[in-house]
Amino acid sequence: MASTLKEEKLYINLIRILGTLLLALSYFYEYTNQAAISLIGGFLVLLLYMVLIWAETTWWNEVKYYVVSMMIISIILVLHYVFDSPHTTLLWPLYFIILLMNRVYPRVSLIMGLITLSCIAWVNALSLSTILGLLGVMLVARSIKIRRDAHLLTTLHLKELDRAHQELEVAHKELQEATVHSIRYAALEERTRLSREIHDGLGHQLTSLIVQLQALQIMHVTEPEKASDSINQLLGIARQAMAEVRVAVKEWTNDEMGLGIVALKGLVSQTQGRSSVQFKFNQNSELSEWPIETSIVLYRVLQESLTNILRHSDADQAWIDIDEAGDRIQLTVTDNGRTEKGGAGHLGYGLNGIIKRCEEWGGSVSISSVEPHGFRVKVMLPVERIAIVEEKE
Template identity: 50%
Template sequence: MLFDANTRLIKVIATIALLYVLYKEFTNQVFEAVIGFSLIILLYFVLLWARETWLSGVKYAVISLLILAIELILNDVYGITDAALLWPLVWILATVYDKYKYLSSILALLTIVVFICISRPVTFTAPLILVGLFIVVLIRKIWKNAYRMKELHLQEINKAHQELKEAHAELQEATMNSMKYAALEERIRLAREIHDGLGHQLTSLIIQLQALEIMLPDEPKKASEVTTQLLQIARQAMAEVRFSVREWSSDEMGLGIIALKGLVSQIQGRSPIKFNFVQESKISEWPNETSIVLYRTLQESLTNILRHSNATSVTIHLQEVNDEIILKVSDNGDYVNEVPLKAGFGLNGMIERCQQHGGTCTFTSAKPHGLCIEITLPIEKRSHHDIHNP
């Protein structure tokens, strides 16, 4: 907008200057000469104020040649040697250089030649100044276009950055929803196990307690044996309760380890591969960003195994050591150390994601064959209570 305002101001100043030159310098000429100079001024008005969409290279060439032709006619017929009205033409041709490079240069050169031909006395100072004017206007035009391109590029970068931020936020939200779904599915699975396992044992315990009540008066010895069985059932039920409580309390936010387990359970449900999730240490609550990185990298690891490994079993090891989370995913697939690992978009994405959060992601061969992916992430902040190893 600033450049547009400046351009309009320059056009107004140029128009006033042309009218002033016509009135001051050429009104004392013969009538035919005044008509010729007026026609030149009119042609300049067309160049200055016509819409850019209307003007074209051909029209610039025709109008410029008409101006030069009138100047030559006035010089030849009336002996007029004042070429002051050629100066604006050099300026105008320089302003359209970016659109019509060769045409603008040729017409400007032709204008300078005509200027030399009709000017008296002959001097090279004015033509050099004309060349300098063309170069100065051209440099200003180039700088103006560069500034516009810079502003446009900056706007595009800002727009792309905003779109990237929105896409990242949407991706984070989608990941969070996926993790919540996985955690919910894992909780439903645990609830089902409690219902099926603990419910069955409690039912059996109730039935045998009812039988024990009948046996006590008549068969005290057999009742003692039944009591032992009942204690065993009760201990099994208690073990089920403790395991389930540990599973439920492993992640109070529902976005950490329970989401990882839920992801493994989801994939296990649609794959013949046997998955084994091993928690090797106490686990603390993780920040959402850390949980998302672990979830996404585990998801990509398991997806890569399903697509390329031909594995029959996968083991996931998770532990916290020295304020770091270590996640290892090992399979018994086809990969052997002799074959160079070609990291595609997914594996490279895992590496970059871990590095962005101050961690690492490495790939080694498993024995005797298969791939081991080890992800290490720092724990940004720990909760006040840890979850004991099951």
């Protein structure tokens, strides 16, 4: 953009220099052998032309354009009709300067162009065809100027749009990174909660197992039949402890592909900790390992759904159900609160955001009321993103 403006400024300065030289030569050729009054009048016209050509754009306004242009026309007409000066060719530069250089005030350009053309036709007794030809030149010049201005404006808009697009891309990237960090934090918090539960639950079970095994050593000698019954009880405790260990090992994987379900549970735990609503998370099937992008979509959808429950539903209970069948994940969020006026058809910014996010991923969203009261958001999402074009086909 800077190079374009620099080239345009250079082009205008070259036109100014060339115009100044041509005006000076025209003045020298026409007025040096004239009477003193014609010489002085022509010099005044030349000075006014210099003002018209070289004055900065910020100095001008419509009144100044009218005054300078009318002074040039008036002096030339007075010299011609009052002092019998035979030369009026200095009217012609005004006609072209107004057409080509006045880009800020198009109304001045049109009015003064017509006035100057009328004076030229009057003084030189031009034929109708010549007048029409000059009028055509004026219209063509204005058309070129308008197109050039429109092109420059379009170029500026395109550059602004490109800059805004780049800023949006950076913001989107930062948002994605922030979401990944949120998922990792939620997963870490959920793992911490699991560690605490395992410490309390598994530790208690193992302590009980050790105590009963010690008792079994004594009982095996004194009461063999009772010892046999205790073995079955100890096996039950051991199997329960092993089940908890397996759950922990499965959810503690360091692979980012496994962050999804852990992060969702962590988000529910975080929300539970800062509200009075009772949330229940149900995993209804075995889940595969999701790509981090899919986890981001599900995390954002659940986050917005929980936020809506806290802000608008007045619910005291909510259920989050997730299951996976084939290559599709279904996430359902249900509450027992009140339904907003307008029912499920009245969607706010957050719910519309959920719909848009899921559709961009190739999924679908179902929003409905729950009888006798409550609200349900059901999301169906592919494990891997499906292009919208492919889905339509």
